[in-house]
Amino acid sequence: MPKHEFLFNGESVESSVENHGKTFRVTVGERQFEVCPLGNNLFATTVNGRKRTVAAAFNKGVFYLDIDAVQLELQEPGEDQFSGAAGDHSAEKDKIYAPMPGKIVKILVAVGEEVSEKQPMVIVEAMKMENPVNAAAGGRVKAVNFKPGDQVDTDSPIIELEIPQ
Amino acid sequence: MGDLKASGKAIGMSEKLFNKILVANRSEIAVRVMNGCRVLGIPSVAVYSEADVNSKHRLFADESVLIGPPPPSESYLDIGKIIEAARQTGCDAIHPGYGFLAENPALPRRCVQENITFIGPGAEAMELMGNKIVSRKKMEHAGVPIIPGMKSGETSLAAFKAAAEEAGYPVLIKAAAGGGGKGMRVVHAPNELPASLEAARREAKNAFGDETVYLEKYIPDPRHIEFQIIADNYGNCVHLFERECSIQRRHQKIIEETPSVALNDELRYRMGEDAIRVAQTAGYTNAGTVEFLFGENGSYYFLEMNTRLQVEHPITEFVTGVDLVVEQIRIAAGLPLSDYLKHLTQRGHAIECRIYAEDGENNFFPSTGKIIHYSEPVGPGIRVDSGVEAGSEITIDYDPIMAKLIVHAPDRPMAISKMIDALHNYKLLGVKTSRRFMVDVLQHPEFAAGHTYTSFIEKHMSDRITDQATYKEMAVAVASVAAMSTSTASVLFNEGTTSAPSPWQTLGSWEIGDSIHA
Structure with missing residues (x-):
């Protein structure tokens, strides 16, 4: 069961993924999601009984997501996690x-x-x-x-x- | 096949209005104008700066000419280079779009000298409407209502008192050098006038180094309502109804709709007649927009006329069925107003949302970067006018408008819910936008109630935040699957690619490498 880890505003969030043919069942903490890739960076997932289309694309260490017009970023954890995003100099306070x-x-x-x-x-x-x-x-x-x-x-x-x- | 071709000719192809049209603009409006050219079977020529080598408008045009480095003053604003590009490509007409040279009378004037048709009004009308003070005076003489207030530079308290009585309380004292609310005072009664006048002068002096103030009628809770007009070269002029553009941030429109809930048939008739009077008084030809400030109890006042196509023209096109760019080209070619323009009705309700490169969660701070995913919503009554695609770089060189999302539905509530759904399904990653902000405006009960005043955002949206944490688990779930899927993996390996996208590729497919083209 592949496991993933992402950083959401610096907070580590883990997930595990089960493959069920065309769809995936993802467990994040207490919650479970069915996720179906639609191609072209688009994914379908059901939340509160409503199917939503989510866009997700990866660029330079960051996952960019678009859920119901809300734009989110998840960082990949790694050695260079704090300088991964282009132009992110937040660690250099001086x-x-x-x-x-x-x-x-x-x-x-x-x-x-x-x-x-x-x-x-x-x-x-x-x-x-x-x-x-x-x-x-x-x-x-x-x-x-x-x-x-x-x-x-x-x-x-x-x-x-x-x-x- | 032969028959089909012949019938195609019969509906307009036979009379080619121009040999070739140069579009002196960039991004979404340039693409929009080129679409109108295509409808009429006229080839279009794009001009582009070094920053726009791979831009959508350049690749969409039949031909294109490089006109200089990124700064607008050395490219898109350089009349000499625009004319040279038109000469070089054999264009006999120039469409300016909006922004850049669209309201600069030097361009139509130069076009006359060069024997090139300018698709827009004449230089004189443009010049007159460009001077806000002179044009308001002229329109007042023509019987068009303007905001009552002081017309001379008198400074005595007595003069202010008399002007306030004439305009009727409440009145507004404003700094002549003004802006940004500094040196501004609302006065509700005569006894408040002396102290307010003194305070406004002091503030004006501190803010602008000039204590000159003047007085006009205060319009509480105004709406911005404008009328689209179109006039031919033979004195015929019609209006294409109103657009309400009251939802503004930083004095710039972001959501527009038509019809306006504030108008009834009688007001619409009167304002439409006044809009036509403004255009005819100015000797205006081609498409233009007359802006009014709309106050309480159906009062309205002429503000100014925009002598060009407007950003929000698509909502008018939706409710009237008219292609405004096509009509602009026909009029510029010397045709009289088409008959159908004289029998228009408003059908249904249309809304436009502007998609700017800005952070709607952080004071509309400009956002730059590369668009790493782009896909548009589709469905009945949905239109997107866009100047970007996946791979587009949003730089600091130009206006941050990327696209416009427009919907049409039988009535206002349906148009609102269609727009919310369309905003959810308009996907753009890599550059920030105000889409969620606009969803929240559209879902606000005061918006649904039609209480759309220019103060709306300040009044109802200043405490708004998006709780991103609500989406945390869902985002991680989708990213987990995205991280495993082939297309994303190929993006990983293609990281840092600078290859230019072609508009002929499927939208958003460019980041999928050659290796997985199956």
Whole structure:
């Protein structure tokens, strides 16, 4: 009986799958689901007596799912589980990254400045909108690597912090 | 076969209206316009930037021309390059779509010089309606209602008092340099006026560095109701009824419907006549939209006219059966209004939901990335106008609208439930959307009751959250099976592929590798 493990918002969730011809019976905790692959990333499953079509596709360590217009992500556990998703720098609290590629509108802090958690650090313009990016932890600004007008991607730290241990 | 072909000719193919049409736009609206060209048997030419080499609109067109780098100013907004592309491909007409150059009078003006037909209004009418202050004044003279208020830059308290009396309380004081609600004050009675005026000036000065404020009638709980009009080059003009577009976030429409529950036949007749008066006063030709603010007790006020096709035009097409792009092309070619346009009725109810690349669970924050799965709902009365497919990259270069989902049903309750089902079955993975948010709007009792005011989202949706944990077990169950299935395994091995999808492939099939094509 194949077993699977996924991470849902960092929480490990396990499942076991039994094959019954065209359909699969999946046990997740206390609940059981009949799942039938329909092809083209689509699956049918019955919940509360109602059949639903669910889309599921895998890309770069993440399962993307669409259930009743709700979009969910499950991560594959593994050695690189925290950097699996592209652009996921959530573990690096000492670096400020752009949430999406864009243009730097304003740098709100200077090297040497003490900053607190959730303080806006930089404003990045993308898709005609200005998006403030906040510090994930308090500390002191160690480096500012870009200036207003620069284009940034999601993998180059804009600002680096020194976080007291 | 011969007979079939002959009858095809008889219904329009014989009179080819243009040799070739250049579509000066991208994504879903470009594809939509090209569809209209196909219906009329006219070849279409796409223009595209370096960012759109693999985009749906480019591959959908009969021909395509690269016009420059991704920034719009160097490609889609460059009139010289658009004209050059039209010349190079032998196009005798240009359709601008909406956005980009659609409301820039320089394009129709240049088209006249180049002897190319612009599919839209003339430059003069476009210019007039582009100036909101001048156009409102002109329409007021023509007898179209506008929001009562101050027309001059008077600053004395006495002038404000007199203007408030004339407009009738409650009134709204607004910053001239304004926006975002700053420097805005609602005044309910004369004794509140002096203090509110002072406060609004102070706020305006702090926010905009300019303390100039003015006063107009306050419209509580307004709706946004607009009328589609279409006019030929011979003075004939008709309206194609209303669209209600009150459901807005960040002052941008996301759900539109027609008919509006707020109108009865008498109001519809009066507003329709006023919409036609606006178009005729402006000397307007081709398709356009007259926007009104709709207040209490059937009061309504002219806001502005959009001199182009609208994003939400498909709902009008559903209830009238008219193909607006086809009519635009016919009028631009010099044909008079078709007879059937003079005898239209509204049949059933239509709703549109805009599918933006944005996070409906996080303040509509823009979302970018690669679409890793895409499939559309099908069924009676369901239409999708889309500019994306599986493999499309959503970048920061352009407007985040990806597609529009439109449904048609015999009445409003059925249209609402059909839309909810269609949103459930519209599947898009890899880029965030507001689909669940829109499902929640459609399921809200106040929406069902027709209490659709422009404040709807702020009022009823600000506390809303989606409890993703409800779906945790189901998601894991499906992912467990997906992880075992062949197609997903092939995605695993193809990770990072950059191969371009072809629109001729079955939707969503691109990520299935060659190895399992059976």
